[in-house]
Amino acid sequence: MVLGVGDVAVGDQREAILVDGLTRTQIVQYAGASGDFNPLHTDESFATGAAGYPAVFAHGMLTMGIGGRLITDWVGDGRLVRFSARFVRQVWPGDTLFGVATVEAVRSDGRGAYVDVSLVIRNQHHLVVLEGTSTARMDARPSARWGWCQGDVGPRCS
């Protein structure tokens, strides 16, 4: 699925439960796949006994990776041109994460059409854990749904 101009409007939202009770095993999976073996994330004995944290906690990049799906499932695969995230709070084993993606802008320039989508992820306490922004390339085709076209945005608009 790929978005075309006219398929979305500013303010459109998608939301999802991104993970229901994060497991230590998923954090371990991420450590193995990413290569980030910092024991703060996977080694309860170290995290509590040496580092002074109440438990291990997720890699920020795991939360960003989990949240990315909400955007890519919407804007289409391989369409991102930018994706940024601020890690606001730590994510702990057992946390449930809720994501909300919002269309912030739909725009076009000489090179194509783009959609800006923000991402906010909250935990079960309604506290924000991640704030993200993204930009994805849209198709400039006339939308079948709306039957109009931003005439200056691409070859398919002729």
Place this chain on the structure above:
Amino acid sequence: MTIERFPVEAGHVLMFARAIGDPNPVYADPGYAAGTELGGVIAPPTFVEAGAHFDPDYPLRPRPGEPWFGSGREPSGTAAGRGDGAGLHAEQRYEYHRPVRVGDVLSASTRPGRTWEKVGRRAGRLTFTETVTEYHDEHGDLVVTATSVSVRTERPVDPEVG
């Protein structure tokens, strides 16, 4: 950090996609991916992080015969203490020049970015440091520009729940 050779392999992309809980077949199924506009399997947006496996000097991977700061006989195998000496990850930004594809052989080089300070409520004085990593393909074309911001804190961050 310099990574000379980061081959983007199908099994690695599959494991990474599983780890982030994304069952999208475009990351795993060559037959499906061939029928999309991409023409083949791509990697999830944050996959370039996994280049750490190919960084010979990556500090967060144990090495045979060398002390490791994680637990063994004791909660930490070194006297290093908290384990976040390199800083916690505060922010990450990616700019994609094209999707990362299975079969790419990437290289990466890192340069320092900006540094700034602020005083935080939950962890004392915070020092932010930016690191910019450029991932090129085997033809020398830029594929992804990644900017990582790490923060060093005075004390462990309070969990702050409820």
